[in-house]
Amino acid sequence: MMQTRYMSNTDATVSLLGFGAMRLPTDSEGNIDYPKAQAMVQLAYENGVNYYDTAYMYHGGKSEGFYGDTLTKYPRDSYYLATKFPVGWCEKEEDIDRIFNEQLTRCKTEYFDFYLLHALDKDKFETVKKFKIYERLLQYKAEGKIRRIGFSFHDTPDVIDAITDTYKFDFAQIQFNYLDWVQQDAERSYKILESKNIPIIVMEPVRGGYLHRLPEKIASVFRAVNPDASNASWALRWVADHPQVKVILSGMSTLEQVQDNLNVLSQARPLSDEENKAVETVRDMIRSQKNVPCTACEYCMSECPNGIKIPDIFRAYNDYTQSLNVGKFRRTYKEIPEENQADKCISCGACVAKCPQHIEIFTELAEIDKLLHTI
Ligand code: SF4
Numbered sequence: 376m377m378q379t380r381y382m383s384n385t386d387a388t389v390s391l392l393g394f395g396a397m398r399l400p401t402d403s404e405g406n407i408d409y410p411k412a413q414a415m416v417q418l419a420y421e422n423g424v425n426y427y428d429t430a431y432m433y434h435g436g437k438s439e440g441f442y443g444d445t446l447t448k449y450p451r452d453s454y455y456l457a458t459k460f461p462v463g464w465c466e467k468e469e470d471i472d473r474i475f476n477e478q479l480t481r482c483k484t485e486y487f488d489f490y491l492l493h494a495l496d497k498d499k500f501e502t503v504k505k506f507k508i509y510e511r512l513l514q515y516k517a518e519g520k521i522r523r524i525g526f527s528f529h530d531t532p533d534v535i536d537a538i539t540d541t542y543k544f545d546f547a548q549i550q551f552n553y554l555d556w557v558q559q560d561a562e563r564s565y566k567i568l569e570s571k572n573i574p575i576i577v578m579e580p581v582r583g584g585y586l587h588r589l590p591e592k593i594a595s596v597f598r599a600v601n602p603d604a605s606n607a608s609w610a611l612r613w614v615a616d617h618p619q620v621k622v623i624l625s626g627m628s629t630l631e632q633v634q635d636n637l638n639v640l641s642q643a644r645p646l647s648d649e650e651n652k653a654v655e656t657v658r659d660m661i662r663s664q665k666n667v668p669c670t671a672c673e674y675c676m677s678e679c680p681n682g683i684k685i686p687d688i689f690r691a692y693n694d695y696t697q698s699l700n701v702g703k704f705r706r707t708y709k710e711i712p713e714e715n716q717a718d719k720c721i722s723c724g725a726c727v728a729k730c731p732q733h734i735e736i737f738t739e740l741a742e743i744d745k746l747l748h749t750i
């Protein structure tokens with residue numbers, strides 16, 4: 376059965392695996408495939424997953440409604456529902472009530488167990504202060520419409536320190552995995568939150584699948600230690616070894632992924648010294664390669680006037696830098712419609728501000744386009 380962890384500060388016993396609803400299966404028209412997605416929720420729920428995460432804009436605004444249509448089958452006190460306020464979409468104080476009430480309606484609920492300020496960074500933190508968003512959430516909490524207030528986060532450790540010094544939060548959601556421990560100094564963010572006794576919800580434990588799709592020469596380090604464990608299971612176990620982490624969110628897309636995550640996190644034992652060494656070796660090998668640290672979150676896509684398939688291009692490129700398989704790179708790249716390929720980027724820069732990973736997207740696209748003409 377699924378492991379649980381206790382958040383002593385807010386008296387919540389949460390499942391170690393959390394269900395993220397940002398990459399649900401979709402049909403040919405891009406709509407959420409209800410039968411498939413509901414079967415995934417059912418499998419997770421029946422195996423002890425009690426934390427369900429969504430956000431106002433996931434799946435073009437349809438993800439919250441999916442939970443509203445799905446979780447209401449189960450007793451309301453048998454699961455925790457988490458959603459997020461789209462700080463970036465708040466232009467005046469009145470937007471707060473409008474959006475919040477819409478979220479309650481979509482989710483068919485009277486309250487949220489966990490409510491987050493979405494994707495805070497330095498700029499969005501200014502928006503929170505300007506429109507007194509936190510203060511409004513405190514009022515919702517007093518009215519029983521929110522049980523716990525937190526934030527998800529995409530910036531440097533100094534900013535997380537400032538945010539948590541300014542307001543009292545019940546939990547925080549950060550990007551946390553063995554690569555970002557070093558690559559994005561997640562170690563410092565973790566230690567800041569630990570020192571303030573703020574429980575951590577983890578997002579991107581497998582970095583949008585990147586730590587699962589390791590190239591053969593790197594994955595062989597893991598297999599030499601344990602031939603049967605998947606690359607993803609190493610990443611999940613590493614995250615689970617950190618006691619301040621209470622929930623590990625996985626944005627699952629298939630029933631098989633749900634089952635794999637259930638298998639790993641139901642029986643995850645701590646990594647041994649030998650296994651921790653293997654993780655360090657793998658991290659060093661990944662960091663020595665050239666790649667674009669894209670998590671395929673798609674936040675940039677809404678801004679692009681030319682519909683450039685940014686995450687698809689970066690995924691094809693990252694696969695290439697790991698496999699050095701030119702033929703496969705070309706084939707994958709050709710699957711992207713011509714009008715949405717890298718050479719159609721006009722370097723307007725509109726996408727960059729949306730990227731939580733601070734990738735200079737147009738520069739990377741130009742380099743990839745150049746590479747395609749030279750290999
Ligand atoms: S810089 Fe390129 S990819 Fe980014 S929004 Fe502009 S055209 Fe699209």
Ligand code: SF4
Pocket residue numbers: 668669670671672673674675676685686689729730731732733734736
């Ligand atoms: S480029 Fe940035 S915003 Fe776009 S999908 Fe990748 S990580 Fe997300």
